[in-house]
Amino acid sequence: MPHPIIFDTDPGVDDAQAIAIALRHPDIELLGMTTTYGNVDVETATHNALLLAELAGREIPVAQGAAAPMVKPRHPAPAHIHGANGLGNIELPAVRGRPDPRSAAQFIVDTVNARPGEVTLMAVGPVGNLAAALQLDPAIIDKVKQVVIMGGSVREGGNVTPVAEANMFNDPDAAARVLTAGWPLTLVGLDVTHRCVLTPAHMARIEAGQGALGEVLAGSYAFYRDFYYEFLGIDGCCPHDSCALAWLLRPELFITSRGHLTVAMSGDAEGQTIFAPEGRAFIEARWSRTPLVDVCLGVDGKAVSDWIADTLA
Ligand code: BDR
Ligand code: CA
Numbered sequence: 001m002p003h004p005i006i007f008d009t010d011p012g013v014d015d016a017q018a019i020a021i022a023l024r025h026p027d028i029e030l031l032g033m034t035t036t037y038g039n040v041d042v043e044t045a046t047h048n049a050l051l052l053a054e055l056a057g058r059e060i061p062v063a064q065g066a067a068a069p070m071v072k073p074r075h076p077a078p079a080h081i082h083g084a085n086g087l088g089n090i091e092l093p094a095v096r097g098r099p100d101p102r103s104a105a106q107f108i109v110d111t112v113n114a115r116p117g118e119v120t121l122m123a124v125g126p127v128g129n130l131a132a133a134l135q136l137d138p139a140i141i142d143k144v145k146q147v148v149i150m151g152g153s154v155r156e157g158g159n160v161t162p163v164a165e166a167n168m169f170n171d172p173d174a175a176a177r178v179l180t181a182g183w184p185l186t187l188v189g190l191d192v193t194h195r196c197v198l199t200p201a202h203m204a205r206i207e208a209g210q211g212a213l214g215e216v217l218a219g220s221y222a223f224y225r226d227f228y229y230e231f232l233g234i235d236g237c238c239p240h241d242s243c244a245l246a247w248l249l250r251p252e253l254f255i256t257s258r259g260h261l262t263v264a265m266s267g268d269a270e271g272q273t274i275f276a277p278e279g280r281a282f283i284e285a286r287w288s289r290t291p292l293v294d295v296c297l298g299v300d301g302k303a304v305s306d307w308i309a310d311t312l313a
Helices: 013-024 042-055 104-114 128-136 138-142 166-170 172-179 200-209 211-232 240-249 301-312
Strands: 003-009 028-035 062-064 120-123 146-150 185-188 254-263 273-277 292-299
Touching: 003 013, 003 104, 003 240, 013 028, 013 042, 013 211, 013 240, 013 301, 028 042, 028 104, 042 062, 042 211, 062 104, 104 128, 104 138, 120 128, 120 240, 128 138, 128 172, 146 172, 146 240, 166 172, 172 254, 185 240, 185 254, 200 211, 200 301, 240 292, 240 301
Parallel strands: 003 028, 003 120, 028 062, 120 146, 146 185, 185 292
Antiparallel strands: 254 273, 254 292
16 A cells, blocks of 8 residues: 655755655555745745656646744855755746645645545655644644654764754754654654765666656766765765655655654754664653654665665666
8 A cells, every 4th residue: 555645855866865755656545745945935935846856747736835834043055055946956847736725734634534444644845834734733743653854963073064954954943843743753863864875876767767857866966966075075966855755655664763853953953863762761750751763773775765766777
């Protein structure tokens, strides 16, 4: 049985790779995409989500969501990483489709309520849409099947600050709410995504296998790859957002640990995810106050990267 999912995203080069998997994989039933600012502004995110679905020949609802963080001012979009258009500044075809008239939060609430116990919420951008959906209808906590979030870092350190990962840093207030809501949640963060490298050889296979969609994936990858070479000294890119789908479909490739998660909302540690393993007593009891979640701490990075390429080749 395929997994029914809502994919919450800020496309974004690595988001686009993940969207392609969600659109193509037979074990995924993509119920809709919800968009957020993050790698780009939210209008561009919506445009890109619609475009990627059209290039794959799919009609998928796309509901636009958060344009800014819940509380703090918005950080500038990282145009040097994803390009000003989110897809490596390559020329893009026109989009024909229109977004769903509902807000992302309303779309999430309606879809989860229509299929209680079935829907996986997968978020690979700042998580304001999930926070807004919780505000709209807190009862979805008991109705989602699970929540999978690409974000955070436990041992790896951050990619925006020494301790904060981008999706958490972009809206730490929303992240604190979503990560401690008490729903079944798995965090797929930099501890695993930095172990995965999508190489030029992988991308050549993807380009050859994906027609017009493959051209956009390969063109945007070329831009993103330059950033990774400068930033991490690797030839390729970390396919962060695809790792969340890999966890869903190939969990045996990951090592997870259960524990309590909190998010620092201000100060130098803003956006840091802090993990207290289950059963480990701390003198300060407050570190065990949040509901238990699962955090990915280990991965077979080569197998995940090969799986991404095999899925799209
Ligand atoms: C995350 O931040 C974004 O730039 C990527 O799309 C990914 O979701 C990685 O830190
Ligand atoms: Ca993303």
